[in-house]
Amino acid sequence: xxxxxxxxxxxxxxxxxxxxxxxxxxxxxxxxxxxxxxxxxxxxxxxxxxxxxxxxxxxxxxxxxxxxxxxxxxxxxxxxxxxxxxxxxxxxxxxxxxxxxxxxxxxxxxxxxxxxxxxxxxxxxxxxxxxxxxxxxxxxxxxxxxxxxxxxxxxxxxxxxxxxxxxxxxxxxxxxxxxxxxxxxxxxxxxxxxxxxxxxxxxxxxxxxxxxxxxxxxxx
Amino acid sequence: xxxxxxxxxxxxxxxxxxxxxxxxxxxxxxxxxxxxxxxxxxxxxxxxxxxxxxxxxxxxxxxxxxxxxxxxxxxxxxxxxxxxxxxxxxxxxxxxxxxxxxxxxxxxxxxxxxxxxxxxxxxxxxxxxxxxxxxxxxxxxxxxxxxxxxxxxxxxxxxxxxxxxxxxxxxxxxxxxxxxxxxxxxxxxxxxxxxxxxxxxxxxxxxxxxxxxxxxxxxxxxxxxxxxxxxxxxxxxxxxxxxxxxxxxxxxxxxxxxxxxxxxxxxxxxxxxxxxxxxxxxxxxxxxxxxxxxxxxxxxxxxxxxxxxxxxxxxxxxxxxxxxxxxxxxxxxxxxxxxxxxxxxxxxxxxxxxxxxxxxxxxxxxxxxxxxxxxxxxxxxxxxxxxxxxxxxxxxxxxxxxxxxxxxxxxxxxxxxxxxxxxxxxxxxxxxxxxxxxxxxxxxxxxxxxxxxxxxxxxxxxxxxxxxxxxxxxxxxxxxxx
Numbered sequence: 095x096x097x098x099x100x101x102x103x104x105x106x107x108x109x110x111x112x113x114x115x116x117x118x119x120x121x122x123x124x125x126x127x128x129x130x131x132x133x134x135x136x137x138x139x140x141x142x143x144x145x146x147x148x149x150x151x152x153x154x155x156x157x158x159x160x161x162x163x164x165x166x167x168x169x170x171x172x173x174x175x176x177x178x179x180x181x182x183x184x185x186x187x188x189x190x191x192x193x194x195x196x197x198x199x200x201x202x203x204x205x206x207x208x209x210x211x212x213x214x215x216x217x218x219x220x221x222x223x224x225x226x227x228x229x230x231x232x233x234x235x236x237x238x239x240x241x242x243x244x245x246x247x248x249x250x251x252x253x254x255x256x257x258x259x260x261x262x263x264x265x266x267x268x269x270x271x272x273x274x275x276x277x278x279x280x281x282x283x284x285x286x287x288x289x290x291x292x293x294x295x296x297x298x299x300x301x302x303x304x305x306x307x308x309x310x311x312x313x314x
Numbered sequence: 315x316x317x318x319x320x321x322x323x324x325x326x327x328x329x330x331x332x333x334x335x336x337x338x339x340x341x342x343x344x345x346x347x348x349x350x351x352x353x354x355x356x357x358x359x360x361x362x363x364x365x366x367x368x369x370x371x372x373x374x375x376x377x378x379x380x381x382x383x384x385x386x387x388x389x390x391x392x393x394x395x396x397x398x399x400x401x402x403x404x405x406x407x408x409x410x411x412x413x414x415x416x417x418x419x420x421x422x423x424x425x426x427x428x429x430x431x432x433x434x435x436x437x438x439x440x441x442x443x444x445x446x447x448x449x450x451x452x453x454x455x456x457x458x459x460x461x462x463x464x465x466x467x468x469x470x471x472x473x474x475x476x477x478x479x480x481x482x483x484x485x486x487x488x489x490x491x492x493x494x495x496x497x498x499x500x501x502x503x504x505x506x507x508x509x510x511x512x513x514x515x516x517x518x519x520x521x522x523x524x525x526x527x528x529x530x531x532x533x534x535x536x537x538x539x540x541x542x543x544x545x546x547x548x549x550x551x552x553x554x555x556x557x558x559x560x561x562x563x564x565x566x567x568x569x570x571x572x573x574x575x576x577x578x579x580x581x582x583x584x585x586x587x588x589x590x591x592x593x594x595x596x597x598x599x600x601x602x603x604x605x606x607x608x609x610x611x612x613x614x615x616x617x618x619x620x621x622x623x624x625x626x627x628x629x630x631x632x633x634x635x636x637x638x639x640x641x642x643x644x645x646x647x648x649x650x651x652x653x654x655x656x657x658x659x660x661x662x663x664x665x666x667x668x669x670x671x672x673x674x675x676x677x678x679x680x681x682x683x684x685x686x687x688x689x690x691x692x693x694x695x696x697x698x699x700x701x702x703x704x705x706x707x708x709x710x711x712x713x714x715x716x717x718x719x720x721x722x723x724x725x726x727x728x729x730x731x732x733x734x735x736x737x738x739x740x741x742x743x744x745x746x747x748x749x750x751x752x753x754x755x756x757x758x759x760x761x762x763x764x765x766x767x768x769x770x771x772x773x774x775x776x777x778x779x780x781x782x783x784x785x786x787x788x789x790x791x792x793x794x795x796x
Contacts, residue, residue, distance in 0.1 A: 224493075265496070
């Protein structure tokens with residue numbers, strides 16, 4: 095594999111980590127949606143590049159799914175839901191933005207320190223890709239725990255999935271399972287949006303999960 | 315692949331899948347409950363046929379000694395639960411907690427869940443196994459939220475978030491396993507086939523395997539309900555329909571544990587890799603200690619038995635983590651008996667909650683007086699689950715504790731004490747529930763006792779006399795595991 099192909103692949107994977115950071119500091123719901131669309135776009139481009147350099151045409155399908163569903167359909171659908179429910183207000187984070195960003199930097203450092211030595215045998219492309227993918231997964235987890243809002247949590251989860259797609263496509267020649275799992279993650283996303291947001295709306299008039307937390311089952 | 319064998323495996327998967335589609339289309343609730351029962355019965359028959367005919371492993375599916383035991387247990391409890399579900403759901407319709415539309419959805423989801431669990435148990439491809447576990451998670455999330463109450467939605471949301479994070483970690487681990495295998499086995503399907511992985515694991519890169527196991531253990535461990543990743547479990551058990559609590563405790567937790575066992579086998583085959591045992595022992599022991607103390611503070615009856623499930627999954631994980639023929643044997647036995655006992659308890663609890671109209675233990679008293687059959691079944695179930703003789707769980711717990719004493723006395727003391735703490739908590743609560751002046755509604759229960767009696771009868775029989783064929787089978791599996 096020539097040097098340029100590698101560098102471009104790393105550029106996209108690194109770009110994805112950067113967009114994950116941008117997700118972390120969004121304080122408005124619509125801004126969050128736009129950045130998530132960008133996140134999905136970067137994943138899609140990155141997967142397409144992998145398909146090109148690995149000469150694995152089936153990965154183009156994964157790239158197209160990511161592009162169409164995650165970069166367009168889901169953000170647009172969420173946008174409409176939010177407008178209809180009238181919940182487009184600011185996101186109040188559990189932890190301050192500054193601390194979240196610092197924690198995020200720590201997580202990226204951690205994943206690079208863990209991954210680079212361990213995956214040394216697996217080849218240069220895979221090694222860096224895995225380090226970046228793990229960073230994206232950990233940043234997504236961080237986002238899920240540092241936001242109370244249901245929309246942010248769904249987006250955090252979907253960004254974790256993007257990280258997993260990055261890892262799976264970086265692992266050269268991984269069988270058809272990638273496609274199945276991508277189809278499944280889309281299903282999850284749709285079910286979440288379709289079922290949960292509406293149900294939550296029906297019952298509580300808000301999608302702020304902290305109002306759910308006031309309930310403590312089983313304790314009088 | 316031998317022809318009849320693959321037909322059998324095909325039936326185990328196709329029957330639930332086809333009935334899920336059929337049940338989604340059928341509007342009538344009477345027929346659909348019956349259809350649900352017959353479908354699970356057919357699946358059970360197909361699973362039993364595996365003893366006679368078994369296919370040779372393919373790239374996607376495999377049948378070996380270990381998963382036959384799991385599949386038969388899975389389909390058996392699936393069948394008895396569908397019988398219980400028939401009478402439970404009829405009552406829910408009468409009281410209006412469920413509408414016919416939701417019922418149709420419920421039955422379709424029940425069969426989808428059975429399909430997903432059987433697929434997870436039978437899959438040879440670790441990626442396919444992951445997809446199946448994800449499908450099972452998804453269906454149970456939807457069923458937990460089916461009552462659409464405040465509490466049910468919160469439980470479903472919590473379960474969804476924690477479950478999918480666990481599933482995501484497990485996928486990352488699966489990708490790492492593939493990477494470790496790729497350099498040895500080569501690209502393609504073989505590098506994800508479990509039987510190939512185990513055979514050639516000795517040559518894999520140990521560092522990659524170690525990292526992958528950490529992710530897999532945390533990921534699937536979330537689904538097993540191991541502390542500190544258990545937070546979803548009590549809510550999901552308490553707020554969903556009771557047949558689902560029975561299936562969750564009795565089966566789905568086992569399926570997740572089965573996934574961990576599959577990867578443990580890969581780890582053990584590589585001498586350079588981290589020993590998976592101590593990790594499982596510590597998570598298991600932590601769950602036992604934690605859950606047994608938490609049992610004291612429960613007020614909701616289903617929530618209490620959910621904590622007891624955490625405790626027992628901890629015991630089973632502990633036993634498999636200790637390893638060796640004896641501990642593995644005890645772990646298998648304990649898993650089987652726990653599935654039977656816990657689902658029987660949930661059958662009783664479901665009827666009790668319906669009769670009394672509450673799940674709060676403070677409002678339930680004197681069951682043996684007001685509802686003798688239901689009350690005494692619950693007493694028997696709790697006596698079994700806390701591990702008192704002559705019930706079967708006494709034997710498996712005794713085996714686990716004594717085999718641990720010989721190797722790690724300190725751990726055995728901790729485990730034994732926690733078991734006693736849990737016993738105290740459950741008996742204390744049982745005393746209030748079952749005896750004394752009856753409280754609340756005294757109307758007779760319209761219950762189906764056959765599943766309860768069948769399960770408790772089996773657990774009792776296992777405590778008295780284990781069939782030699784079963785013992786040989788479990789011993790064989792246990793020696794394969796270690």
